[in-house]
Each structure stands twice: as structure tokens, then as C-alpha cells.
């Protein structure tokens with residue numbers, strides 16, 4: 167419930183109306199972060215699709231950072247650590263099962279020893295160590311490996327849980343396709359754009375492109391450890407109801423239908439890594455388009471419409487690593503919302 171003091175508002179004597187466009191992991195986490203930390207904001211999420219129909223629902227949901235070549239490593243580490251610590255606190259709470267968040271241990275193996283054996287995220291995950299010869303024995307084609315415990319965040323549950331958390335904080339959800347930001351300027355004071363690949367049209371961002379990913383979900387309840395080839399093309403991630411097998415990374419490919427050649431390739435490569443998978447049953451095959459840029463876009467601009475100047479906070483372009491850094495980027499977007507409120511009303515001191 168919104169606290170009574172919030173009803174007075176700070177935005178010209180009323181609540182600050184915030185529209186969040188997008189209901190994937192980025193939109194919902196950003197909406198929750200704003201609604202919970204700025205009680206004077208009335209937050210509405212507007213999206214064309216909600217769970218289970220977003221890219222986030224297709225994700226394996228493993229916390230493992232993906233590279234953003236144009237973003238300093240200390241920033242990427244900070245987003246990852248904020249997200250890891252946030253989800254770890256959910257893992258340690260009574261909400262873990264409903265939120266679909268749990269610890270998962272396993273191995274990342276490499277056919278050639280990588281130049282960086284000790285990546286920047288090694289001190290964020292738990293129990294990171296180079297694999298011993300005994301651990302590597304079950305992967306005869308691989309020379310080097312890393313063993314660690316990370317977190318799996320299953321979006322089919324997590325997004326529903328975030329929606330519930332948002333409603334508890336007074337937020338609202340609306341199904342609507344936004345065709346231009348001008349649609350929102352008369353009803354909202356601040357816009358937060360978390361529309362993923364939709365920003366190619368909505369924010370006219372031609373530097374954003376799809377990287378097509380296909381996965382299989384199989385029934386193999388005996389598997390309890392993840393295995394990932396360090397080249398990123400083959401992975402096995404056990405989950406609550408199924409094991410996710412991946413994957414493909416096809417740049418600029420917009421095809422949303424399942425490709426059977428991709429399915430066979432994924433299955434064969436995963437069976438090579440984990441032969442027991444030959445006895446598993448495929449439950450589903452899914453495709454998602456990763457919203458990819460050289461660096462994700464997390465910044466404020468002002469949208470001028472008529473005599474109104476409305477701050478837009480962009481938070482999109484998380485590529486193949488959105489689940490891994492979503493809470494870190496939500497915190498940063500929320501800080502930009504606070505700065506926008508202070509800009510409009512310098513006495514608010516948020």
C-alpha cells in the first residue's frame with residue numbers, strides 16, 4: 167500500500183506519474199524499483215506483451231555476465247554484483263520458490279585456455295575456482311575449466327512475482343502498444359523506456375539489432391549441475407521443471423519460428439558434453455531475439471512535444487545478459503528518475 171505521506175506528492179503537489187514502457191525483466195524490475203523507492207511516484211507499466219510472451223521468458227535465466235565492448239568493466243561488474251546480491255537475498259528468503267530464484271553450481275569449460283583465466287565476475291559468484299584435473303576428467307576434449315555457484319532466475323515465475331510486487335507498491339499494468347512517445351506526454355510526467363528490441367522503432371535506434379537465440383527445454387531431472395562451453399554456443403542449465411539446452415547466436419536474424427536444424431545441432435552438441443541427455447525427452451523448443459547493442463542504453467533525454475518537455479529515461483539493449491544485470495540497471499534508471507523529479511522541482515531533494 168502507498169504510504170499516506172506519498173498521497174501529498176512532491177510533483178507540483180501531486181503524485182509524479184511515471185510510464186514504464188515494457189514488461190520484460192528490464193521494465194518490470196525498473197518499475198518495481200521506482201515504485202518501492204520513490205513512494206511519491208504513481209507507476210504504470212504499458213506493454214504490448216506480458217509474461218509468458220516476452221524475450222525474457224525464453225531466457226535460460228542464468229546469472230553470467232555477457233560482454234558490452236564499449237562499457238567500462240567496473241560498471242559491468244557493479245551492475246552484475248547489484249543483481250547477484252539482490253537475487254541472493256531473495257534466494258535466502260521465504261519468497262525464493264515463488265520468485266523462481268535458486269542457487270546453481272556447475273562448470274564452464276574451454277577447449278583452449280582463455281587469455282583471462284580469472285574473469286572480473288569471479289569474486290561476485292560463489293566459490294569460484296579453476297577446475298582440478300579430477301573435475302576436468304569428465305570433459306576429455308576440454309583443457310581448462312572454471313567451477314562456481316551462480317543463480318538461476320526463471321522468468322516464467324520471476325516476472326509474475328515482480329508484477330505482484332509492483333501491484334503491492336501501488337503500480338498498475340496496461341496492455342498497449344506504444345507507437346510514439348507523444349502518446350504518453352499528456353498523461354505522464356516521466357517516461358521510462360524499457361522496450362527492448364521495440365526501441366529500434368520506438369526510439370528510432372538503428373544501432374539496436376536482434377541476435378536470434380533458440381533453446382530446447384528437456385525433461386532430465388537427474389541433472390543437477392550446469393555445464394557451459396566457454397565459447398557460449400553450447401550450454402546445459404538445469405531448472406525447476408526442465409533443463410534448458412542451448413543455443414544459437416545469429417546476428418541480425420529476425421526469424422521467430424523454430425528451426426529444426428538448429429534444434430538437432432543444439433541437442434547433439436549438448437549430448438556430447440553430457441551423454442546422459444540422449445535419454446532425455448524434449449518438452450519445448452523456443453526462440454527469442456536478444457536486444458543487442460555495443461553498449462546498452464541507460465541515459466536520460468528530453469522529449470519535446472508542444473510546449474511540454476518530458477524526461478525519457480532509456481534502459482534497453484541488454485543483449486544476451488539482461489537477466490544477469492537487470493537489478494543493477496534498474497537501480498541506475500531509478501536514480502535518473504529521482505534526478506528528473508529534482509530537475510522539475512528543485513526543493514524535492516530526492
Ligand SMILES: Cc1cc2nc3c(=O)[nH]c(=O)nc-3n(C[C@H](O)[C@H](O)[C@H](O)COP(=O)(O)OP(=O)(O)OC[C@H]3O[C@@H](n4cnc5c(N)ncnc54)[C@H](O)[C@@H]3O)c2cc1C
Pocket residue numbers: 187188189190191192193212213214215216220221222223224225226227228229230342343344345360361362363364365368378379380381412413453454455456457482483484485486487488489490491
Ligand atoms: C535464448 C536466450 C537465452 C537467454 N539466456 C539468458 C540468460 O541465461 N541470462 C541472461 O542474463 N540473459 C539471457 N538472455 C538475454 C535476456 O533474455 C535479455 O537480455 C532480456 O530478456 C531483455 O529484457 P527486456 O526486458 O529488455 O526485453 P523483453 O523481454 O523483450 O521485453 C520487452 C518488452 O517491451 C515491450 N515492447 C516492445 N516494444 C513496445 C512498444 N512499442 N509498445 C509497448 N510495449 C513494447 C514488449 O512487449 C515487452 O513487454 C537470453 C536470451 C535468449 C534469446
Ligand SMILES: O=C(O)CCC(=O)C(=O)O
Pocket residue numbers: 226227228230379394398401412413456485486487
Ligand atoms: O550464455 C549463457 O550462458 C546463458 C544463455 C544466454 O545468456 C544466452 O543464450 O544469451
